[in-house]
Amino acid sequence: MSIDAVRKSACANLIIALLSDVHGNLEALDACLKHAGANGAGRYAFLGDLVGYGADPQAVVDIVARYAAEGAVVVKGNHDDAVEKTPGYMNESVRAVIDWTRNTLSDEGKVFLSSLPLCIREGPICFVHASAASPKRWYYIDSPAAAHRSIDAAQTAYTFSGHVHDQQLYFQAVPGKTTVFRPVRGSPVPIGRHRRWLALVGSVGQPRDRNPEAAYAQFDTERERITFYRVPYDHVAAARKIRQAGLPASIAYRVEHGI
Amino acid sequence: MSTEIDGFIVGERIHSGAMGDIFRVTGRNAGVPMIMKLPRFAPGESAESLINFETEAMILPALSGPHVPRVISVGDLAKTPYIVTEWIEGESLEQVLKRGPLPVPEIVRIGAALADAVHTLHLQDAVHLDLKPDNVILKADGEVALIDFGLTFHARFPDLLAEEQRFAAGSAPYISPEQVLGIRSDPRSDIFSLGVVLYELATGKLPFGVPATMAGLRDRLWLDPVPPRIRSREVPPWLQEIILCCLEPRAENRYQSAALIAFDLRQPDQVALTERAYKSRQAGFFMQARRWWRARGERAAPRRMPATQVSTSRVVLVAVDTMHPDDARHPSMQRTVARILSIPAEYRLICVSVIRGGPGTGGMGGATSPTDPYHDHLVRLRHWVEPLRLPASRLSLHVMESADPAEMLVQFAQRNHVDLIVLGAPSPNQLRLAWWRSVASGVTANAHCSVHVVRVPDSAET
Known part of the structure; x- marks a missing residue:
């Protein structure tokens, strides 16, 4: 290995790819992993909801389990949790997908999902699917106040979450006041650890901002910068697979149109 | 003995402001005179001076061009906060x-x-x-x-x-x-x-x-x-x-x-x-x-976004060949310009006629008297733009003379922040306009903005 290659791989470990809400969308996950690898990611964090909605839960769980074996961070999302026991709040079409997912997944896959922790703290970072304030209740971070509660509960400089499918960066410019910033794709944002930040990294497998491109983010731990990305992928193929699997057409439509 | 921060040797203090102090610094072989900005940290100093410093440390490295100081180095905000930029003489x-x-x-x-x-x-x-x-x-x-x-x-x-x-x-x-x-x-x-x-x-x-x-x-x-x-x-x-x-x-x-x-x-x-x-x-x-x-x-x-906001006003430059007022391309160019101007909320149209002249260049705009050498061209330019019925506040007319019209247009456009240049392509059956070919291609190659080349199909000309 050349000096440059060694240096490159040493640097690569400092960049964490943050992927959330894959929702069984293999095409989107492949595209994001490829993009992250090409952009220097050396570590991976999956922020929950590996399954639900998409037609490839088994393939997605297999990939993530492989990354987990190599040291990736993986936390549980509400859809992963629902595979074990369907909760009352899910609507009919989501429930249909969860039932189908349960029947499709291998036993190992189901064990992998149920073994996932709700929240992982690692140095200055807290990884959690929904709110760090009571992760099991799956509160949406949909306001500065909700972000504030999660940041307070996390007690870390950085909280990285999904659940809400939008990309948002909440921050505390002055202690006690939480503000929201809508990131611009591909523009690195300095996020120094002397402040508290909560990033919603967007959804890999089911974006809902009328843009079907997959969403994820990368955190450069050394330079303390976060970059939000959108990655084009074959969303038409992903939607076709959902229809072919006999899942609700409304879900295929959402993947096609990013809604 | 002098103080050193991250390899910079701190010299004389040249400014002491509300947000912090500015020192001249040397070192690190930057090759340009430099200054270092240090925030105030002393107990009792207000937190906002640090936010202002942090804001500058975040934004300045992202800016470029001759109108902002070039950033040489930014210190770690949590340990040694500083910003070193080139010193702008003036x-x-x-x-x-x-x-x-x-x-x-x-x-x-x-x-x-x-x-x-x-x-x-x-x-x-x-x-x-x-x-x-x-x-x-x-x-x-x-x-x-x-x-x-x-x-x-x-x-x-x-x-x-x-x-x-x-x-x-x-x-x-x-x-x-x-x-x-x-x-x-x-x-x-x-x-x-x-x-x-x-x-x-x-x-x-x-x-x-x-x-x-x-x-x-x-x-x-x-x-x-x-x-x-x-x-x-x-x-x-x-x-x-x-x-x-x-x-x-x-x-x-x-x-x-x-x-x-x-x-x-x-x-x-x-x-x-x-x-x-x-x-x-x-x-x-x-x-x-x-x-x-x-x-x-x-x-x-x-x-x-600010860039989108300021881009709602478009500055469009149209190069009009007033040497050949009967050229078949004129109606097509007028239609193109009208269409382009119908899109932005605010626009400015700059009509330019470059007269091929001697080695010296000259120019004029606005009011002229019939004795001016460019007067005829200015009148033709005014007639050219008249069918578009644009308010005077959105329009300006310029006649210029140059041995190198393409270069003249490119420079004029850059100086005036033009967003789009519209000009005609040379037409194959107008050999007498052969010089125009070089203008269209020259402008397209060297312009700093977008260029819309209007080409009239052969069938329309025959």
Whole structure:
């Protein structure tokens, strides 16, 4: 290995790819992993909801389990949790997908999902699917106040979450006041650890901002910068697979149109 | 013994301000004179000075070009916060102003250079928000550099000052009505401040004084400044028109981009004069009272990126071949221009005719007399654009002579922040226009903006 290659791989470990809400969308996950690898990611964090909605839960769980074996961070999302026991709040079409997912997944896959922790703290970072304030209740971070509660509960400089499918960066410019910033794709944002930040990294497998491109983010731990990305992928193929699997057409439509 | 920070040797302190101190530094083989900005950290110092420092440390490295200081190094904010930039040699506009109001040609030169700098900043999605003579450096090459980005808004970065309205507002005499209301994302705020600076350059006075209270600051939401021509008889109507247009209380009534200010300052004979130009007193009591009433509830904020906001006003240059008025391409070019101008909310059309001439270049615009050598071409240009029925305020006409028309067009377009050049392609069956081929290709190759080449299909010509 050349000096440059060694240096490159040493640097690569400092960049964490943050992927959330894959929702069984293999095409989107492949595209994001490829993009992250090409952009220097050396570590991976999956922020929950590996399954639900998409037609490839088994393939997605297999990939993530492989990354987990190599040291990736993986936390549980509400859809992963629902595979074990369907909760009352899910609507009919989501429930249909969860039932189908349960029947499709291998036993190992189901064990992998149920073994996932709700929240992982690692140095200055807290990884959690929904709110760090009571992760099991799956509160949406949909306001500065909700972000504030999660940041307070996390007690870390950085909280990285999904659940809400939008990309948002909440921050505390002055202690006690939480503000929201809508990131611009591909523009690195300095996020120094002397402040508290909560990033919603967007959804890999089911974006809902009328843009079907997959969403994820990368955190450069050394330079303390976060970059939000959108990655084009074959969303038409992903939607076709959902229809072919006999899942609700409304879900295929959402993947096609990013809604 | 000298102090060393991160390999920089700290020299003499050259400034001590509210936000921190500035020292000359050497070292690290940067090859340019440098300064280091250090924030105040002492106990009892307010937190906002650090937020301003952090804002500058975040935004300045993302800016580039001749109008901002180049960043050499930024220290780790948590350990050794500092910013080292190149030292910009020049005189601050504040020093220039101490010598009193400036003659009109100087106002034009400095004002246009300042507008160029502001426009370049806006195109990078940043709004300075603290434009004042103190923060403007006149460089030896005639360009202007802006300094101090501690209050700057950048649409690609979180706004650390969003919740800090008390400290985010800028300098009382210069800030825009939007800033008074806590809105920090509108590039037209800088246009207002630019208007205050031009007013000061022209009259030596501040249009809204130096307000010390919030009520005093809010005055500019409705108050009519004393027209500059009342304060100084040297101020021509076109300059008053430009200044008062910048100072409109409502952002949508101002110039929508600094590029248009630079253009008007450089082509005073083409400024469309409105009643603003001849205003000889402030609006009457009832008019002002009505504006005051309306301003009570002002809140609106733009939701667009600054570069997108300033790009809603497009500057389009059309190169018209007035040597060949019967050319088959003219109707097609007129249709193209009409279509292009129907899209943006605000636009400026610059019609240019370049006459192929000797080695020397010359030019003219606006009013001419029949004895001028270019008069015929100017008349043809006016006839060319007449069917488009554009208001005079959106139009300017220029006849220029050059041995190298392509180069002339490219330079003229760049100087005037043109967004799009429209010109005709050489047509295959017009061999007598062979030189035009080189113009179209030359402009396309070298222009700094987009180029729309209008080609008339053969069938249409035969």
